[in-house]
Amino acid sequence: MSRYTEAVKLQRRLAPTVVTRDSLKSIRTVCAVDVSYREGLANAAAVVMDAATLEVLEHVTSTTKVKVPYVPGLMMLREAGPAMSALGLLKTGFDVLLVDGNGQLHPRRFGLACYLGVMLDKPTVGVAKSLLCGTEKKDSVILGGRTVAKVISGREGRKIFVSIGNKISLGTASRLASSLIARGQWLPEPLRLADMYSKKRAPKRVVPKNL
DNA sequence: GCGACAG
DNA sequence: ATCTTGTCGC
Numbered sequence: 703m704s705r706y707t708e709a710v711k712l713q714r715r716l717a718p719t720v721v722t723r724d725s726l727k728s729i730r731t732v733c734a735v736d737v738s739y740r741e742g743l744a745n746a747a748a749v750v751m752d753a754a755t756l757e758v759l760e761h762v763t764s765t766t767k768v769k770v771p772y773v774p775g776l777m778m779l780r781e782a783g784p785a786m787s788a789l790g791l792l793k794t795g796f797d798v799l800l801v802d803g804n805g806q807l808h809p810r811r812f813g814l815a816c817y818l819g820v821m822l823d824k825p826t827v828g829v830a831k832s833l834l835c836g837t838e839k840k841d842s843v844i845l846g847g848r849t850v851a852k853v854i855s856g857r858e859g860r861k862i863f864v865s866i867g868n869k870i871s872l873g874t875a876s877r878l879a880s881s882l883i884a885r886g887q888w889l890p891e892p893l894r895l896a897d898m899y900s901k902k903r904a905p906k907r908v909v910p911k912n913l
Numbered sequence: 914g915c916g917a918c919a920g
Numbered sequence: 921a922t923c924t925t926g927t928c929g930c
Contacts, residue, residue, distance in 0.1 A: 737920075739921055772921070774918035781920070803919050813919070834919045
């Protein structure tokens with residue numbers, strides 16, 4: 703049995719274990735992870751920020767060898783390892799994790815954000831920059847007759863698709879993602895910074911939304 | 914069978 | 921995701 707078939711079975715088995723209710727008392731700190739690739743290496747970055755002030759509390763990076771090719775629907779196989787190794791380097795705790803990829807907005811309702819959320823047993827939110835599957839209806843994405851994601855539109859037709867990863871409701875996830883988008887930005891600040899750090903770029907300061 | 918397909 | 925400089929435009 704191929705590694706892919708096993709992964710699909712794992713997704714089908716774990717999908718029903720995702721908690722879609724809010725199970726957090728307050729959201730003070732938010733973490734984000736992203737992985738970029740170069741020369742056969744996976745560079746992962748994790749950033750922890752204060753959800754209210756967008757102050758960076760800690761950021762780390764880790765480099766590992768790429769072990770699996772990218773296959774739509776099975777991105778977890780390629781990115782979970784690198785992401786976990788970066789998260790393991792953090793000394794600072796966090797209330798919610800934002801993931802660059804989908805949660806329940808997935809063919810089997812179990813994307814990378816769900817996988818990380820179930821493994822860590824923590825609240826996670828999936829944020830994708832393009833639509834993997836499903837149909838857009840107003841500001842929602844319908845899949846199998848269910849609303850699995852919220853669409854947040856920015857300037858120039860740019861959109862992000864927010865879905866549940868684990869231990870959070872879609873409404874809370876969507877509102878959180880919105881509140882973390884700084885003025886003039888497309889992505890929630892934690893993810894924007896994680897993306898830059900993973901590419902070893904120097905992130906420039908930005909103007910918080912409430913100013 | 915054909916096309917679509919997170920990063 | 922990555923390969924890649926300058927360039928058009930708000």
